[in-house]
Amino acid sequence: MILQVCFSLYAALAADAGAAAPPQDPTPPQGMVFVPAGEFIMGSNVGDADESPQHVASTGAFFMDAFEVSNADFKTFDPNFSYPEAQDNFPAIVTWDQAKAYAKHVGKRLPTETEWEKASRGVDGRIFPWGDTYDPSYVQYDESQGIGETIAKPQSPYGCFDMAGGAMEWTSSWYQPYAGNTVACDSYGEKFRVLRGGTTFNDQFHMRCSHRFYLPPNTTSNYRTGFRCVKDIG
Numbered sequence: 001m002i003l004q005v006c007f008s009l010y011a012a013l014a015a016d017a018g019a020a021a022p023p024q025d026p027t028p029p030q031g032m033v034f035v036p037a038g039e040f041i042m043g044s045n046v047g048d049a050d051e052s053p054q055h056v057a058s059t060g061a062f063f064m065d066a067f068e069v070s071n072a073d074f075k076t077f078d079p080n081f082s083y084p085e086a087q088d089n090f091p092a093i094v095t096w097d098q099a100k101a102y103a104k105h106v107g108k109r110l111p112t113e114t115e116w117e118k119a120s121r122g123v124d125g126r127i128f129p130w131g132d133t134y135d136p137s138y139v140q141y142d143e144s145q146g147i148g149e150t151i152a153k154p155q156s157p158y159g160c161f162d163m164a165g166g167a168m169e170w171t172s173s174w175y176q177p178y179a180g181n182t183v184a185c186d187s188y189g190e191k192f193r194v195l196r197g198g199t200t201f202n203d204q205f206h207m208r209c210s211h212r213f214y215l216p217p218n219t220t221s222n223y224r225t226g227f228r229c230v231k232d233i234g
Contacts, residue, residue, distance in 0.1 A: 026233055028063045033119075033159040037061040040118050041125035042178075044210040049183040050175075051210045054125075057114050064111060064119045065228035067147050067161050068092075068169065069102065077102045089146040091167035091226035096193045096217035099170045099227040108229035113173035113194045113212070115230060120164075120196070121209040122157030129163040130154035134204045139165030142200055143224075160228070164207035167226030168195040175214035193217045199224045 028034045042057040071083040074092035083090070094102075096110075103109050111119070120129045130138055130152075137151040140162065148161045156163050163169075175192040177185065192214035198206035205211065215221050 026061075026063075029231060031066055032063040032231060033066050035059070035062050035064055035115070035119050035158045038123065040121060040123045042114065042117050042121075042210070044208070047205075047208065047210055048212070050177065050181070050185065050212050052183075053178060053180045054210075055178060055180070057118070059112075059115050059118050061233050062111075062115060063231040063233060064115070064158070064160060065108075065230070066159055068167060068226045068228050069099075070147055074098075074102055077105050087146070089149075090143070091147060091162075091224070093167065093220060093224055093226060095220055095225070096170045096215070100172075100217075103227075103229045106229065108231045110170055110172040110227060111230040113171045113196065116169065116171050116196045117209055119158055119160050120156050124157075126157075127208050127210075129156040129160070129209060134207070136204075139198065139207055140200055141165065163197050163209075165198050165200065165202070167197070167224040168199045168213055169197045170195055170225060170227040175212070187214060191216070195223075195225060 025034050025036065037060045039056050039058045041054060043054040044051040045054045068091040070089050071092050072088035074094065075081045100110055126132055128134060135152065138154045140150055147166070150162070150165070153161065155161055171194045173194045174190045175187055175194050177188050195213040195215060198211070215223065215225065
């Protein structure tokens with residue numbers, strides 16, 4: 001009788017433990033990574049004025065492309081899209097309007113500025129996608145390397161490649177000040193879309209996760225402007 005009671009108690013405790021087990025992360029679609037919901041440190045108090053104030057932001061869970069959309073990928077959407085020979089696996093250099101159209105075509109969307117920084121930075125407030133120490137072997141400084149071909153091939157905390165260097169990446173967000181930012185800027189408003197991540201000719205300051213850039217949505221302005229997509233969960 002005592003043994004039976006002990007066994008029943010053990011079974012109940014085991015059942016409770018099983019019920020309390022954390023749920024498994026959803027499996028990302030091919031070519032994408034999972035970014036969980038939650039808070040993270042966004043912005044910077046020591047960068048450009050538009051990066052301040054550093055604050056706690058949050059996102060829902062989402063999937064994000066591990067790599068930028070390539071020339072070959074984009075050409076499957078737009079057969080008239082042209083790019084240099086032998087650069088199938090280089091970032092597609094497009095306008096915001098083109099990036100949005102592609103994302104919609106493949107059942108995805110462009111990331112918000114907040115989602116992009118979360119995917120790049122993780123939750124520890126790091127300066128670069130790989131940590132706090134700059135290493136030039138981690139970034140593409142010229143146009144001789146394709147997607148994912150940097151020497152060290154560093155990943156962001158969630159497994160995204162090339163989030164610094166190569167091509168700047170369009171987000172869906174308008175260029176607006178963060179809450180609490182009191183520095184006036186004529187460019188704020190619904191005129192320009194935010195880009196993130198440095199590009200080939202930038203220095204290490206522009207490779208930081210918190211750095212912001214902006215352009216009109218209908219032009220590249222001769223910058224290397226690429227993109228990656230996100231997909232909602234559920």
